[in-house]
Amino acid sequence: MMTETGSKKVLCELPKSRLPVESPLCPGCQHGVIGRILSEVIDDLGIQGDTICIAGVGCHAMMLFTTNVDFVQALHGRAPSIGTGVKRGLNGKKIVFTVQGDGDLASIGMGDMIHAAIRGEELTIIFCNNSVYGTTGGQMAPTTLVGQPTATTPNGRQYETAGFPVHIAELMATFPGVAYSARCAVNSLGEYAKTKKALKAAFQKQIDGVGFSIVEILSACPPALKRNPVKAVQWIQEHMMAEFPLGEFKNVDEIRPAYTLKES
Amino acid sequence: MGKKILLSGNEAIGYGAIYAECTHYFGYPITPQNEVIEFFAREFPKIGRSFLQADSEVSSINLVAGAAAAGVRAMTTTSSTAFSLMQEGLSAMAAMEVPCVVVDVQRGGPGAGSTQHAQMDYFIATRGSHGDYFNIVLAPFSVQETFEVIQLAFHLADKYRHPVIVLTDGILGQMEESVDLKTVEFEPLPEKDWAATGSAERGLKRNFVHNSPGILGFMTGDTYRSNMERCYDRYNKIKASEVLYQTKDLDDAEIILVSYGSTARVTARAQSEARAEGLKVGMIRPITLWPFPRDLIREYAEKVKGFIVVEDTMGQMVEDVKCAVAEKTEVHLVGFLDRHLPTSTGMILPDTVLSRVKALV
Numbered sequence: 001m002m003t004e005t006g007s008k009k010v011l012c013e014l015p016k017s018r019l020p021v022e023s024p025l026c027p028g029c030q031h032g033v034i035g036r037i038l039s040e041v042i043d044d045l046g047i048q049g050d051t052i053c054i055a056g057v058g059c060h061a062m063m064l065f066t067t068n069v070d071f072v073q074a075l076h077g078r079a080p081s082i083g084t085g086v087k088r089g090l091n092g093k094k095i096v097f098t099v100q101g102d103g104d105l106a107s108i109g110m111g112d113m114i115h116a117a118i119r120g121e122e123l124t125i126i127f128c129n130n131s132v133y134g135t136t137g138g139q140m141a142p143t144t145l146v147g148q149p150t151a152t153t154p155n156g157r158q159y160e161t162a163g164f165p166v167h168i169a170e171l172m173a174t175f176p177g178v179a180y181s182a183r184c185a186v187n188s189l190g191e192y193a194k195t196k197k198a199l200k201a202a203f204q205k206q207i208d209g210v211g212f213s214i215v216e217i218l219s220a221c222p223p224a225l226k227r228n229p230v231k232a233v234q235w236i237q238e239h240m241m242a243e244f245p246l247g248e249f250k251n252v253d254e255i256r257p258a259y260t261l262k263e264s
Numbered sequence: 265m266g267k268k269i270l271l272s273g274n275e276a277i278g279y280g281a282i283y284a285e286c287t288h289y290f291g292y293p294i295t296p297q298n299e300v301i302e303f304f305a306r307e308f309p310k311i312g313r314s315f316l317q318a319d320s321e322v323s324s325i326n327l328v329a330g331a332a333a334a335g336v337r338a339m340t341t342t343s344s345t346a347f348s349l350m351q352e353g354l355s356a357m358a359a360m361e362v363p364c365v366v367v368d369v370q371r372g373g374p375g376a377g378s379t380q381h382a383q384m385d386y387f388i389a390t391r392g393s394h395g396d397y398f399n400i401v402l403a404p405f406s407v408q409e410t411f412e413v414i415q416l417a418f419h420l421a422d423k424y425r426h427p428v429i430v431l432t433d434g435i436l437g438q439m440e441e442s443v444d445l446k447t448v449e450f451e452p453l454p455e456k457d458w459a460a461t462g463s464a465e466r467g468l469k470r471n472f473v474h475n476s477p478g479i480l481g482f483m484t485g486d487t488y489r490s491n492m493e494r495c496y497d498r499y500n501k502i503k504a505s506e507v508l509y510q511t512k513d514l515d516d517a518e519i520i521l522v523s524y525g526s527t528a529r530v531t532a533r534a535q536s537e538a539r540a541e542g543l544k545v546g547m548i549r550p551i552t553l554w555p556f557p558r559d560l561i562r563e564y565a566e567k568v569k570g571f572i573v574v575e576d577t578m579g580q581m582v583e584d585v586k587c588a589v590a591e592k593t594e595v596h597l598v599g600f601l602d603r604h605l606p607t608s609t610g611m612i613l614p615d616t617v618l619s620r621v622k623a624l625v
Contacts, residue, residue: 069463118319
């Protein structure tokens with residue numbers, strides 16, 4: 001609803017679980033958009049007071065300044081283990097999610113995430129994939145595109161020496177403990193709506209006690225991409241989406257083992 | 265008087281945790297502490313408590329940190345090489361100001377060292393890893409004391425919102441003794457109103473547990489400086505009020521033996537044999553390695569001919585004794601090189617300690 005406050009027009013109210021503070025993120029950084037969707041989903045599901053967020057280390061963690069839920073800050077990469085400790089510590093009764101970036105989740109924390117998925121841990125992971133280490137100045141991440149210049153691949157990522165971008169959403173879909181895995185983007189209103197739907201589905205898997213859920217979201221980092229905000233989003237559309245297809249890779253209502261040993 | 269049963273030192277860790285109302289255990293197999301993780305896997309589910317085998321010790325400590333941040337009594341156990349893997353997590357938990365208990369059933373080092381006993385983790389336990397913090401370190405010397413010290417560890421962890429390390433070793437872990445099972449009583453503890461449990465019960469006023477006092481301290485009303493001052497006020501309070509030790513025959517002692525953990529058993533034998541031979545020998549057994557009984561040792565530094573530190577290392581605790589003595593008397597080491605065998609099964613024997621005492625007399 002449009003309201004007037006002094007000379008400013010309020011086009012859109014903040015979600016209830018979004019704190020009324022300025023975002024510390026860079027202009028054009030799409031992590032802020034993801035944060036807003038997160039708050040909308042928390043509000044829609046009515047889980048604000050029963051939710052604990054585990055923040056990773058990186059720009060994505062700035063959501064801790066703006067999202068009004070209980071927080072535990074994890075060491076770099078360890079959010080899924082901290083989250084498991086919180087979830088089990090509270091006897092599975094609360095909603096626990098992590099917010100992690102590509103360096104935090106796909107590099108230093110790959111093992112923690114995969115083992116949480118192997119256990120079918122009832123956790124939700126929001127994975128902000130901006131293809132670089134943003135906080136530390138734009139170095140290569142595991143999701144950096146082949147050929148993409150970064151602070152540590154000045155001539156572009158060479159697959160012969162630095163390997164290939166890792167596809168987390170597809171990878172996680174292969175684990176029996178995973179109930180939901182999707183990749184989304186926030187480059188348009190349409191994708192915004194799909195991301196919100198995916199996040200809601202992921203949280204619902206946890207609420208229903210099905211298993212592990214993860215939503216990978218492509219996010220623009222204008223300073224690291226050395227582009228203005230509009231061109232950074234165009235870059236996501238042209239290049240990141242060429243490497244990382246959007247879509248739902250897993251959506252099941254029950255997780256079960258392929259084989260169970262039964263000895264008499 | 266509780267129930268008396270025969271337990272190994274490793275099992276006593278498990279019983280101590282049960283009696284301390286620890287509800288969450290996370291761990292990873294490593295020799296010589298495997299009986300501990302197996303105990304928890306077997307016994308915790310029976311009484312409705314939570315056991316999880318972690319994918320690494322890096323995960324173990326972070327799982328503990330998560331459960332501790334949620335306000336429950338959580339612990340892990342490990343041995344030397346993997347205790348190293350937990351150091352970043354322990355530093356983080358000191359910064360998070362969350363309680364936990366970590367037991368290090370020491371084996372030999374450096375590196376993978378040996379799977380047998382040693383006391384080479386004194387420095388890493390008492391000094392910790394990066395950043396300004398101190399672990400509270402408790403070192404039992406018997407199976408009974410292991411059982412009791414675990415309960416004390418949980419109490420101190422909650423009282424000071426800080427990790428507590430219990431340092432045992434391969435000998436203490438594997439040996440069996442009769443244990444009187446009884447709950448140790450402590451003063452009441454404050455509510456964990458800081459824990460991340462969901463803000464509904466607080467009218468949506470959120471709790472915020474972080475490990476970056478110089479980055480996020482302002483979120484909880486601190487500057488970096490006020491955070492460090494507050495933490496150091498706490499460390500000073502621990503130093504002033506939590507030092508624990510056992511002494512024997514100090515009054516007329518000319519030589520004082522200082523020893524902890526399983527080695528203290530050997531040293532105690534040597535001390536009583538020395539007394540039987542009429543030698544004026546006393547003994548100090550630190551139970552808290554941090555805070556270290558520095559004042560007690562300093563008090564005797566001017567009265568005795570010398571100290572002999574008996575520890576199964578090339579010399580670690582001896583540095584703390586030297587620091588306390590401040591060059592007022594001699595400090596000698598009976599250590600790793602005094603083992604009776606050059607292999608990993610070698611041990612410091614009472615006769616070796618006794619002969620060193622006689623040499624100093």
